[in-house]
Amino acid sequence: MSLLVQGLARLLLAPILxxxxxxxxxxxxxxxxxxxxxxxxxLAILLQYIAFGRxxxxxxxxxxxxxxxxxxxxxxxxAIAAAPLASGDPLLTHRPGAGTEPIHLGTLELIGAFAFDxxxxxxxxxxxxxxxxxxxxxxxxxxxxxxx
Amino acid sequence: MSPAIPxxxxxAAAAALALADGQRRLVGWLAAAALASTFALLCVLAGEVxxxxxxxxxxxxxxPGVGIVLRADALGALFAALSVGVLLAAFVHExxxxxxxxxxxxxxxxxxxxxxxxxxxxxxxxxxxxxxxTMIASYILAAYGGQGRELRAGFVFAVVNLLGSFLxxxxxxxVYHVTGTLEMxxxxxxxxxxxxxxxxxxxxxxxxxxxxxxxxxxxxxWLPPVYASARPGVAAMxxxxxxxxxxxxxxxxxxxxxxxxxxxxxxxxxxxxxxxILYGALQAVSRRSVSEVLAYSAIGQAGYVLIALGxxxxxxxxxxxxxxxxxxxxxxxxxxxxxLRGWLVGAAFVVGAFSVAGVPPTAGFFGKLxxxxxxxxxxxxxxxxxxxxxxxxxxxYMFQIYQHDFWRxxxxxxxxxxxGPRSSLAxxxxxxxxxxxxxxxxxxxxxxxxxxxxAAQALGAIAS
Amino acid sequence: xxxxxxxxxxxxxxxxxxxxLKPDLFRIVAGIVLVAHAANIALISSGLERGQSPxxxxxxxxxxxxxxxxxxxxxxxxGFAVTAxxxxxxxxxxxxxxxxxxxxxSHAEARDERELEREEVSV
Numbered sequence: 001m002s003l004l005v006q007g008l009a010r011l012l013l014a015p016i017l018x019x020x021x022x023x024x025x026x027x028x029x030x031x032x033x034x035x036x037x038x039x040x041x042x043l044a045i046l047l048q049y050i051a052f053g054r055x056x057x058x059x060x061x062x063x064x065x066x067x068x069x070x071x072x073x074x075x076x077x078x079a080i081a082a083a084p085l086a087s088g089d090p091l092l093t094h095r096p097g098a099g100t101e102p103i104h105l106g107t108l109e110l111i112g113a114f115a116f117d118x119x120x121x122x123x124x125x126x127x128x129x130x131x132x133x134x135x136x137x138x139x140x141x142x143x144x145x146x147x148x
Numbered sequence: 149m150s151p152a153i154p155x156x157x158x159x160a161a162a163a164a165l166a167l168a169d170g171q172r173r174l175v176g177w178l179a180a181a182a183l184a185s186t187f188a189l190l191c192v193l194a195g196e197v198x199x200x201x202x203x204x205x206x207x208x209x210x211x212p213g214v215g216i217v218l219r220a221d222a223l224g225a226l227f228a229a230l231s232v233g234v235l236l237a238a239f240v241h242e243x244x245x246x247x248x249x250x251x252x253x254x255x256x257x258x259x260x261x262x263x264x265x266x267x268x269x270x271x272x273x274x275x276x277x278x279x280x281x282t283m284i285a286s287y288i289l290a291a292y293g294g295q296g297r298e299l300r301a302g303f304v305f306a307v308v309n310l311l312g313s314f315l316x317x318x319x320x321x322x323v324y325h326v327t328g329t330l331e332m333x334x335x336x337x338x339x340x341x342x343x344x345x346x347x348x349x350x351x352x353x354x355x356x357x358x359x360x361x362x363x364x365x366x367x368x369x370w371l372p373p374v375y376a377s378a379r380p381g382v383a384a385m386x387x388x389x390x391x392x393x394x395x396x397x398x399x400x401x402x403x404x405x406x407x408x409x410x411x412x413x414x415x416x417x418x419x420x421x422x423x424x425i426l427y428g429a430l431q432a433v434s435r436r437s438v439s440e441v442l443a444y445s446a447i448g449q450a451g452y453v454l455i456a457l458g459x460x461x462x463x464x465x466x467x468x469x470x471x472x473x474x475x476x477x478x479x480x481x482x483x484x485x486x487x488l489r490g491w492l493v494g495a496a497f498v499v500g501a502f503s504v505a506g507v508p509p510t511a512g513f514f515g516k517l518x519x520x521x522x523x524x525x526x527x528x529x530x531x532x533x534x535x536x537x538x539x540x541x542x543x544x545y546m547f548q549i550y551q552h553d554f555w556r557x558x559x560x561x562x563x564x565x566x567x568g569p570r571s572s573l574a575x576x577x578x579x580x581x582x583x584x585x586x587x588x589x590x591x592x593x594x595x596x597x598x599x600x601x602x603a604a605q606a607l608g609a610i611a612s
Numbered sequence: 613x614x615x616x617x618x619x620x621x622x623x624x625x626x627x628x629x630x631x632x633l634k635p636d637l638f639r640i641v642a643g644i645v646l647v648a649h650a651a652n653i654a655l656i657s658s659g660l661e662r663g664q665s666p667x668x669x670x671x672x673x674x675x676x677x678x679x680x681x682x683x684x685x686x687x688x689x690x691g692f693a694v695t696a697x698x699x700x701x702x703x704x705x706x707x708x709x710x711x712x713x714x715x716x717x718s719h720a721e722a723r724d725e726r727e728l729e730r731e732e733v734s735v
Contacts, residue, residue: 029668035689074163082156084209091152091218093209124689131696135703142707273683280690284697291701296708297724300717303637303701310644310694317651317687324680325658373721437728 009051016044020121025108027117034117038124046132054136063129070126077119080112149196150205151220151268154189154228158182158264162257170253176243179253183236183260190232190264194225198602204270217331219270222606223469226599227396228267230473234388234480235260237578241484242381244575249292256385259285263389267396272320272330279316279393283309286390289382290374301377308370312360319353322346336405351409354401362394362450365424375443380487383439387446388480395453395472402457403465403607410460417458422534424451429541438486438549442479445504445542449475452519452538455531459522465604467518470596474515477586478503484579486553488571494554496576496583501546503586506539511589514596617657624650635714637702644698648691655684 024037048057058064084093095112096102102109161182168175197203202221206212220228239256242248262282269275287309291302324330326346327338339347360367375383402410410417428448432441453475456468481500485493503512516539523531589596624646631643659680664671666678706712709720 031665033685035685039692068167071163071166075160078156078160078163082152082160085150085152090150090205090209091156091207127693128696131700135700138703138707273686277686277690280694284694287697287701291704294704296705296720299701299705299708300721303698303705306694306698306701307632307640307644310698311647314647314651318654320683321651321655321658324683330679 006051009047013044013048016047017041020044024117024121025114028109028111028113034120035124037117038121038128041121041125042128042132045129049132049136054133054140058133063133067126067130067133069122070124070130073119073122073124073126077116077123080116080119149189149193149203151193151203151218152205154186154193155218155261155264155268157189158186158257158260162254162261165257166251166254170248170250176248176253179257180236180240180243182257183232183239186260186264187229187232187236190225190229193220194222194229197222197225198599202606213329213331213334216274217270218268219332220268222599223396223399223603224267224269226469226473226603227392228264230476231263231267231389231392232260234476235263235385237480237582238381238384238388238484241384241487241575241578242379244572245381245487249294252289252292255285255289255292259289259385259389263393266393270332272323272332272335274330276313276316276320280313282390282393283313286386290378290386292382293377293379297377301373304370305374308367309360312357312367315353316357319350319357322350322353326350332400332405339406340408347406348409348412351402351406351413354397354406355413358394358397358401359420360394361397362391362453363447364394364450364454365420365427365447368424368427368447368450371447372440372443375446376437376439380439380483383442384480384483387442387483388476391446391450391479392472392476394450395468398453398457399465399468399607403460410457414458414460417454418531421451421454421458424448424454425534425538426451429538429545432545433541433548435545438553439483441545441549442482442486445482445545446479448538448542449479449504452515452535455534456519456522459526459531461522461525462601462604463518463525464522465607466597466600467515467522469603470518470600471515473596473599474503474511474586474589477582477589478512481579481582481586484582486549488576488579490570490576492580493571493576494550496579497550497554499583499586501543501550503590504546505543507543509587509590511586511593511596513590514593518597518600614657614660617653617660621650621654621657624653637705637712637714637717638699640714641695641698641702645691645695648687648694652684652687652691655687656680 020037020041023032023040024034026032027034027037045057045061045063048061052060081092084095085091102111104110108114161179165175165179165182170176170179193203197220202219204212204217204219206215206217208215235256239253242252259282262278262280262285265278266275266282269278287302287306290305291298320330323335323339326342327335329335329338339350356367360370363371375387378386425448428444428446428451432444432448435441435444449471452471453468456464456471458464459467478500481496482504485497485500488496499510502508503510503515506512506516516535519535520532523535628643628646628650631639631646634640634643659677661674661676663669663674663676666675666681669675702712705717709717711717
């Protein structure tokens with residue numbers, strides 16, 4: 001891939017991940033979502049795949065375990081959904097309840113919806129990276145390059 | 149018991165087991181244990197619903213019109229228990245046979261989650277979400293062999309059913325625009341005041357979407373390649389559990405939410421049902437490959453359900469429910485039986501064959517009997533004659549398969565008993581269990597008939 | 613104002629249907645994607661209301677419908693997953709059959725059927 005694309009990809013990785021995190025964090029009160037954040041973050045990593053190729057990206061970015069993080073995200077989402085069942089409330093009841101003041105981290109509120117969004121972010125990121133990894137590895141196998 | 153528990157259990161098990169290697173025996177048996185516990189929970193739930201009435205929870209503790217409603221009534225609980233039971237039998241069969249991939253147990257658990265979710269939900273869009281989950285899991289399962297033939301069949305399966313889902317989504321959008329709500333009971337109440345031509349269009353969208361799923365006559369063309377090239381356990385899952393989605397959808401969206409349109413379209417349903425029965429039976433008689441014959445038989449059996457729906461009323465709807473249960477058990481039994489060799493496997497196949505043809509003492513006899521009663525109530529000689537002719541044709545093609553697989557030597561002269569390795573007794577156990585259930589229901593049909601009646605009345609109660 | 617979304621749905625579905633009828637696997641996948649997006653626009657247009665943002669309305673007056681937007685993003689995510697699956701299937705067919713042309717694939721299918729018939733026909 002040309003030097004221009006590689007340079008831009010290297011420069012843009014951190015800003016795109018920052019945008020993804022911003023979209024994730026403001027999701028409960030403004031336009032934003034765990035899914036959108038996951039899609040943006042996986043686009044950043046896809047850019048690295050296209051610019052640098054599969055092995056170099058996986059070496060520098062330590063992506064080995066991220067596809068498994070998809071199922072970890074799914075399990076956490078299910079746990080968050082099922083947690084209210086322990087105290088008798090129906091599925092997905094929001095914690096903290098209506099009218100109570102949540103824990104603040106600066107201006108960020110730590111609430112159930114935010115935790116759910118993080119779980120969805122992990123799920124989407126892991127799933128997309130799993131797909132990209134599988135297609136990249138298959139393409140290399142077909143073209144005769146040895147997968148490492 | 150809350151309807152949420154049989155939904156969360158297979159979902160969490162699927163996510164956890166997807167992280168492990170599905171080719172190891174421990175993982176497979178853990179998945180089977182999760183399926184068995186889900187089945188047990190659903191049987192308990194069905195028992196509670198049949199004795200005490202429907203159960204409902206609203207996610208997020210909102211009011212029913214605002215939050216998503218999970219509702220277990222007689223029809224939903226019955227179908228859920230039936231489908232998960234079929235999945236359990238087919239999965240144990242595949243597990244004992246060995247040779248699956250890394251993700252096979254997790255995929256079957258995701259399929260179970262999707263099925264339980266869509267049978268136990270009371271919200272139209274939530275139904276769409278679980279419907280897509282079920283279908284995605286079944287697209288992957290159908291293509292799981294990995295070679296050209298399975299992949300092509302999986303691709304055709306996916307493309308055709310995605311078009312059906314597209315129509316379903318248009319129907320959901322139309323329902324929301326016309327009634328302003330997504331909760332099934334509120335939709336049923338408000339849609340009576342909506343403009344009739346719009347509601348007819350919505351009914352057509354839903355009918356085509358579920359017709360594609362069930363394999364009815366004009367929308368059947370994806371079915372034979374998919375059922376014929378899938379491995380036998382997966383074919384049993386597709387025909388015994390996923391096809392129930394089509395019947396359930398027609399019953400729920402037709403008889404429950406849009407009963408006036410169901411009565412309006414009764415003529416069309418009868419014609420299409422007749423075409424399905426005749427087309428499926430005639431094609432099945434002329435095919436040579438066993439799984440193709442069973443696939444065309446599935447198309448034919450779907451026609452019977454449609455005729456029962458066309459007849460309508462409590463009798464017709466009860467007949468539709470009974471016939472769906474019987475058909476699901478038959479197809480599971482047949483697809484699993486043709487994969488086995490050994491002592492008494494021919495007998496299990498004969499039980500399935502008699503049940504499809506409607507011969508006592510099998511459950512199929514009572515399925516056909518319920519249809520006969522509905523036809524006689526309707527006063528139509530043509531329908532009764534059609535059911536007779538369909539039964540006779542199914543007897544012919546079942547006998548052909550029996551001859552070919554279990555009786556005559558094949559083209560190179562080997563007798564049937566020596567055509568492959570004998571299956572172990574454990575491998576034959578799920579098939580024998582399903583055969584025993586079919587015979588038991590044929591001898592003591594009371595639970596089947598009560599289930600059908602209760603489920604049909606659950607529909608009538610909401611629509612009136 | 614429902615004319616424009618209706619036209620958009622129609623144009624998208626028409627292009628999608630045209631692509632679906634082409635004899636090439638990846639054109640079929642592209643057709644499915646366009647058809648799915650037509651359904652998404654139909655979903656949004658089922659709740660069209662000109663109003664404030666539903667999360668934090670800054671003034672008095674009508675608020676746009678948040679349920680339809682939630683439905684649409686769910687349908688988009690499902691469409692994304694299904695597209696990924698279809699692409700993987702199409703790529704798998706390409707790798708195993710070395711072709712994406714539907715005519716060649718149907719010849720391969722007919723060859724498979726003939727072999728099956730030869731195996732299964734009994735005396």
